[in-house]
Amino acid sequence: MIRRLAIDGYRSIRSLVVDLGALTVVTGANGSGKSNLYRSLRLLADCGAGRVVPSLASSGGLAGVLWAGQESIDPAVRAGGEAQGTRRKGPIALRLGFGGDDLGYAVDLGITASRSESLFVRDPSIKQEHVFAGVEPRPAATLAERVGPLARSRGDDGWHELSRTMAEWDSLLDELAGADAAPEIAGVRRTLRSWRFHDALRTDALAPARQPQIATRAVRLDDDGANLAAVLQTTIETRADGTVERAVRAAFPGSRLEMVDEGGGLGLALRQHGMLRALTAPELSDGTMQYLLLTAALTSVERPGLLVLNEPERSLHDDLLPALADRIREAADETQVVVVTHSRSLADALAGTRIELERSAGETVVAGREGPLDVPAWRWPSR
Template sequence: MIERLAIEGYRSIRSLVVDLAPLTVVTGANGSGKSSLYRALRLLADCGEGRVVASLAAAGGLDAVRWAGPERGSRRGGATEGTVRGGPVSLRLGVATDALGYAIDLGLPVAQRSAFDLDPEIKQEHVFAGTDPRPAGVLVERTRGAARVATNGGWSELARGLHPWASVLDEFAGHAEAAELAGARRMLRGWRFHDAMRTDASAPARHPQVATRAARLDHDGANLAAVLQTAIEAGRDREVARAIDDAFPGSRLRLPMVDGRMRVALEQPRLLRPLDAVELSDGTLQYLLLTAALLSAETPGLIVLNEPERSLHAELVPALAERISRAAGETQVVVVTHHASLAEALGGAAGALRIALEKDAGETVVAGREGLLDQPAWRWPKR
């Protein structure tokens, strides 16, 4: 389970460290920084896939996403006071379980003429033991182009001359002396994100798709029917049936297949025929998509839901909260929401943690904290 998340220098987040629980609910008003936290998690997942540099370039480069406030300062009476930026530009992301953690430090490229000026450079990477990247726990260290691994006798060199866009997670995950790299990459690759799934009239989930086993839901929900059928055949038939009945009492899911293509339909009381996916409301389809994401045959290490309540009628919120709470008994779940009823329902679940974000003089902070000293321990390695 992910125990701790650390973000520094990203969008409205100057410095933020939070502990996570089996079920973590992130709340806050519009503009409080919920999306920044969600996007930071996605960037960490991109590190596991070797595409964090490309993702930042697609967002406009480091200048477009870096912390825009002063490097240092104090908040007094709603106004930020501090000096202008004096240190190097840095975007730092870190995550840790109770056994293994990963941290990355990205910065601006060294001054040179290049067609790829939007690409940030990887300045540092650390894989470490425990929940805090303190020097004594570092297992693998990358500083600019040099990488080394801790051994019983000290340090052993992994490489020199690493490209600034190349991650040690990709380059050396199979190295015999650095098994921790494979563990860190596997951790990051085991996360699943579901955000703004399509429910419009042209949504792929509304139309028949090729019937082939699917252990996870596609980002656009195209394989909805296949994911639900795979879950049913994997022994989750009662859970799927309960999810449908909780939201639509007396209804039954149907997954008809014609010519090798499968679609979703819903059989409802007092109707003479099942309603096809193209006839379902946006909210009904959204609920089915979330059900598939939470009950898929694959059990990911972490599921992150961003505003899952979109398009849902208030009557469906309790059923959704029940699905999320049950899923958190099998895998870690983070829910980002501004829906008060959903947050309250989830906050009462066993093992749940609620993190309320707010803006203080333009900076995203955790509500109720007195300052940086009032947050979990995290020591960023120095450049």
């Protein structure tokens, strides 16, 4: 499990460290920073896929995502005064990290050194990466690290050099995942690549989920939901516990799913009580499609290491929220789940580890924290 998440210098998040549970619910008012926490998790996953540099470049570069407030917020600003520019003491940095039961990872991204000589001015530079044991980065727990162009790993007999020519856009997780001397690098990479995200699943009239699909087994839901019918049917045939059928009955009493051949493609239909024929995917309401898409994500044969749902309540009537909460809690018995939600009803029904965010002097903070002693331990490696 991912036990601890740390974010430093991202949008409204100046510095945030939170502990995660098997099921974590992130709530807060509009503008409190929930989406920024969600995007930070996605950026961490991009590190495992070798995409973090282009992902940040596509967002306008590091300058477009950095914390925009004071490096250290003045008491006068917290009391309602205007923020004033001050001389920066620390480096310009976006830092992301997580700690887990076994391994953790921290990355430090900064301004590209060759900015004045390059046309790739939006690309950030990877300054440091650390792979460590446990929930927080400590020097004694470090197993592998990259500082500038130098990468090394720790063995029983001390440090071993892995590379001294790492480019500023190369990631330790991408370039050295196959290093025999540092299997922990591959372990962190696998962990990050096992994370799955579902955000704004399409349910409009032209949504891929409403179209016939190739009839081939699918063990996880595509980002656009295009393989919805295949995922549900694969789960139905693979799991003998009736998970999908129970999910449908809980939300739509007296109804059952049917898979139909639509011109050689696999289509989805819902047969409801009292109707003479089943309604096909193009006929179903947005809320019904949303619920079926979430059911596919939560019950798929492949169980991700971490499943993150952003505002899953979209398009759902309040009457469907108890059934959705049941599906999420069941999934959390097998997979770690993070739910980011505006819905107080859904958050209350889920229980789990609760993180309520709010804004204080412009920055995202955890509501109810009274001081530094309330913050989980985390110390970023210095440059």
